Amino acid sequence: MSTATTSNSPGKWVVLPHYAFAALAFVALSILLLFSTDAFSGHYFHPKLLTLTHVAALGWATMLIFGALYQLLPVVLECKLYSEKLATIAFGFLGVGTILLAWCFWNFELGHVMHVAACSLVISFILLNINVIQTARLAPKWTIESDFIVTSAIWLLVTGIVGLVMVLNFTMAFLPVEHTHYLKLHAHIGMAGWFLLLIIGVGAKLIPMFLLAHAESTKKLNWSYNLINAGLVFFIFDHLFIHTSLLPVYAGLVVGGVLLFLLFIYETSKTRQRHDVDLGMKQTFVALGLLVLPIVLVFIVSSNVNLPQQLLSAVYLVYGISVFLGFISAIILGQTFKTLPFIIWMHAYEDYVGRFKTPLPKDLYNHTIQRWQNISYLLGFILLITGILLRDQQLILAGAIGFTITSLLYTANVFQLLMHKVQELKPFSYGNASV
Amino acid sequence: METQVSEDFGNEVYETLKYIIDPEVGINIVDLGLIYSVSLDGELLEIDLTLTTPGCPMSGTIVNATEQILLKRFPNLDVKVNLVWSPPWSTEMITEEGMRQLEGK
Numbered sequence: 001m002s003t004a005t006t007s008n009s010p011g012k013w014v015v016l017p018h019y020a021f022a023a024l025a026f027v028a029l030s031i032l033l034l035f036s037t038d039a040f041s042g043h044y045f046h047p048k049l050l051t052l053t054h055v056a057a058l059g060w061a062t063m064l065i066f067g068a069l070y071q072l073l074p075v076v077l078e079c080k081l082y083s084e085k086l087a088t089i090a091f092g093f094l095g096v097g098t099i100l101l102a103w104c105f106w107n108f109e110l111g112h113v114m115h116v117a118a119c120s121l122v123i124s125f126i127l128l129n130i131n132v133i134q135t136a137r138l139a140p141k142w143t144i145e146s147d148f149i150v151t152s153a154i155w156l157l158v159t160g161i162v163g164l165v166m167v168l169n170f171t172m173a174f175l176p177v178e179h180t181h182y183l184k185l186h187a188h189i190g191m192a193g194w195f196l197l198l199i200i201g202v203g204a205k206l207i208p209m210f211l212l213a214h215a216e217s218t219k220k221l222n223w224s225y226n227l228i229n230a231g232l233v234f235f236i237f238d239h240l241f242i243h244t245s246l247l248p249v250y251a252g253l254v255v256g257g258v259l260l261f262l263l264f265i266y267e268t269s270k271t272r273q274r275h276d277v278d279l280g281m282k283q284t285f286v287a288l289g290l291l292v293l294p295i296v297l298v299f300i301v302s303s304n305v306n307l308p309q310q311l312l313s314a315v316y317l318v319y320g321i322s323v324f325l326g327f328i329s330a331i332i333l334g335q336t337f338k339t340l341p342f343i344i345w346m347h348a349y350e351d352y353v354g355r356f357k358t359p360l361p362k363d364l365y366n367h368t369i370q371r372w373q374n375i376s377y378l379l380g381f382i383l384l385i386t387g388i389l390l391r392d393q394q395l396i397l398a399g400a401i402g403f404t405i406t407s408l409l410y411t412a413n414v415f416q417l418l419m420h421k422v423q424e425l426k427p428f429s430y431g432n433a434s435v
Numbered sequence: 436m437e438t439q440v441s442e443d444f445g446n447e448v449y450e451t452l453k454y455i456i457d458p459e460v461g462i463n464i465v466d467l468g469l470i471y472s473v474s475l476d477g478e479l480l481e482i483d484l485t486l487t488t489p490g491c492p493m494s495g496t497i498v499n500a501t502e503q504i505l506l507k508r509f510p511n512l513d514v515k516v517n518l519v520w521s522p523p524w525s526t527e528m529i530t531e532e533g534m535r536q537l538e539g540k
Binding site: 360 | 454455458459460461488489493494495499500502525526529534
């Protein structure tokens with residue numbers, strides 16, 4: 001029998017500040033949404049929409065994913081994180097860059113502060129790449145999940161570099177084609193290259209693990225990886241150099257990759273031994289269901305469909321929202337309560353397990369709040385996209401209120417966890433432990 | 436589960452280890468099928484255990500907990516816990532009692 005090593009988990013100060021920042025960014029995002037109901041009636045290149053998108057993509061989603069990744073990378077790659085110091089520095093650059101960029105977009109200040117913000121973000125992405133790639137080099141075996149994660153980090157850096165180029169172009173105007181042309185590139189590399197690949201890579205490992213299920217084969221994941229990357233590379237090449245009308249084909253490749261991942265999850269979940277699906281997993285399944293929306297809409301936005309301009313603008317907005325406030329936010333709302341309680345529990349109780357009767361991770365936060373968080377999220381999301389499609393500001397406001405309630409409930413639970421203190425524990429007397 | 440000790444002593448060890456609950460699944464490590472073998476060589480009690488997935492962040496916690504609880508229960512013995520990955524854990528290793536708890540019966 002081969003003997004394994006002990007835990008590879010990083011220190012809590014590497015991981016937890018990301019969760020705190022992300023929760024506060026989610027609140028900020030929701031409040032900004034309350035004051036942006038007038039921004040959804042026109043084009044997506046609008047200061048308020050750009051602010052919302054970047055607070056959602058960077059402050060909320062990327063920040064949380066960075067933190068979770070430092071915890072999960074050792075689980076997926078089965079080795080220690082390369083550098084905790086790099087992770088902490090990357091957190092600083094990501095936080096500063098996000099705040100400055102949000103301020104610049106909201107006030108539409110396109111000068112030096114925005115340059116600093118963009119540089120700060122690119123530095124944090126470079127640091128993440130160093131950490132991910134060096135950690136992957138330490139991994140005892142290479143898996144398809146490793147491919148997804150490492151490639152996603154590289155795409156994040158590409159997204160950041162394209163963003164930096166666009167920021168410089170605001171003041172120097174050196175790009176040959178209009179700004180929105182590159183914005184599409186920036187957005188799609190970020191959505192499919194960074195978020196999608198990363199979530200698939202981590203989800204393919206964690207979802208079966210949480211369900212006590214096992215995968216018969218990773219062939220579908222291999223094809224998922226190939227199709228998504230092929231679609232993305234073809235799209236970039238076409239969009240930059242040849243300008244054909246084949247965009248729906250590239251979108252089809254990415255969608256094919258997503259469907260194969262969903263099929264992998266479906267087939268794996270049929271072998272699950274765990275039938276008590278908790279609220280975190282239910283919300284995760286909601287997130288996977290919400291993928292239907294961008295999967296359908298990507299074919300409309302990538303084709304030259306003859307729709308009225310106003311409706312087309314609304315479809316573009318719903319497409320972006322269905323990714324950031326739909327799929328990505330929904331999966332974070334679910335998976336936060338599959339990861340954070342466990343991290344808090346481990347750091348609080350690892351020295352007590354086996355000597356004292358300890359609570360379980362699920363005992364450390366409020367399930368009623370979590371239930372209402374999930375309900376208000378789904379209601380808020382449905383109201384928001386309905387309001388945008390119908391161009392109804394009252395519905396958009398109702399959706400924003402739904403998101404604000406969600407963010408406050410989420411943040412209350414996250415901070416309850418972050419501030420958890422070990423209570424007085426009863427020592428084992430071989431009769432007082434409950435199963 | 437492999438036991439290279441007397442039945443009574445083995446049962447005592449397994450009953451003790453049932454106090455350690457897998458924090459994610461909420462089932463004790465014995466019924467989850469994580470204990471591969473228990474052996475006693477003189478005064479050395481040796482346990483081979485595994486985890487549901489390699490790279491699990493719980494590895495250090497569960498190994499330490501197993502050591503701690505056995506040292507407390509059997510203060511006259513030395514305890515050695517080996518974390519092993521072969522054979523890999525699978526859901527078939529969950530006991531009937533574990534399955535009953537998973538199904539919420």
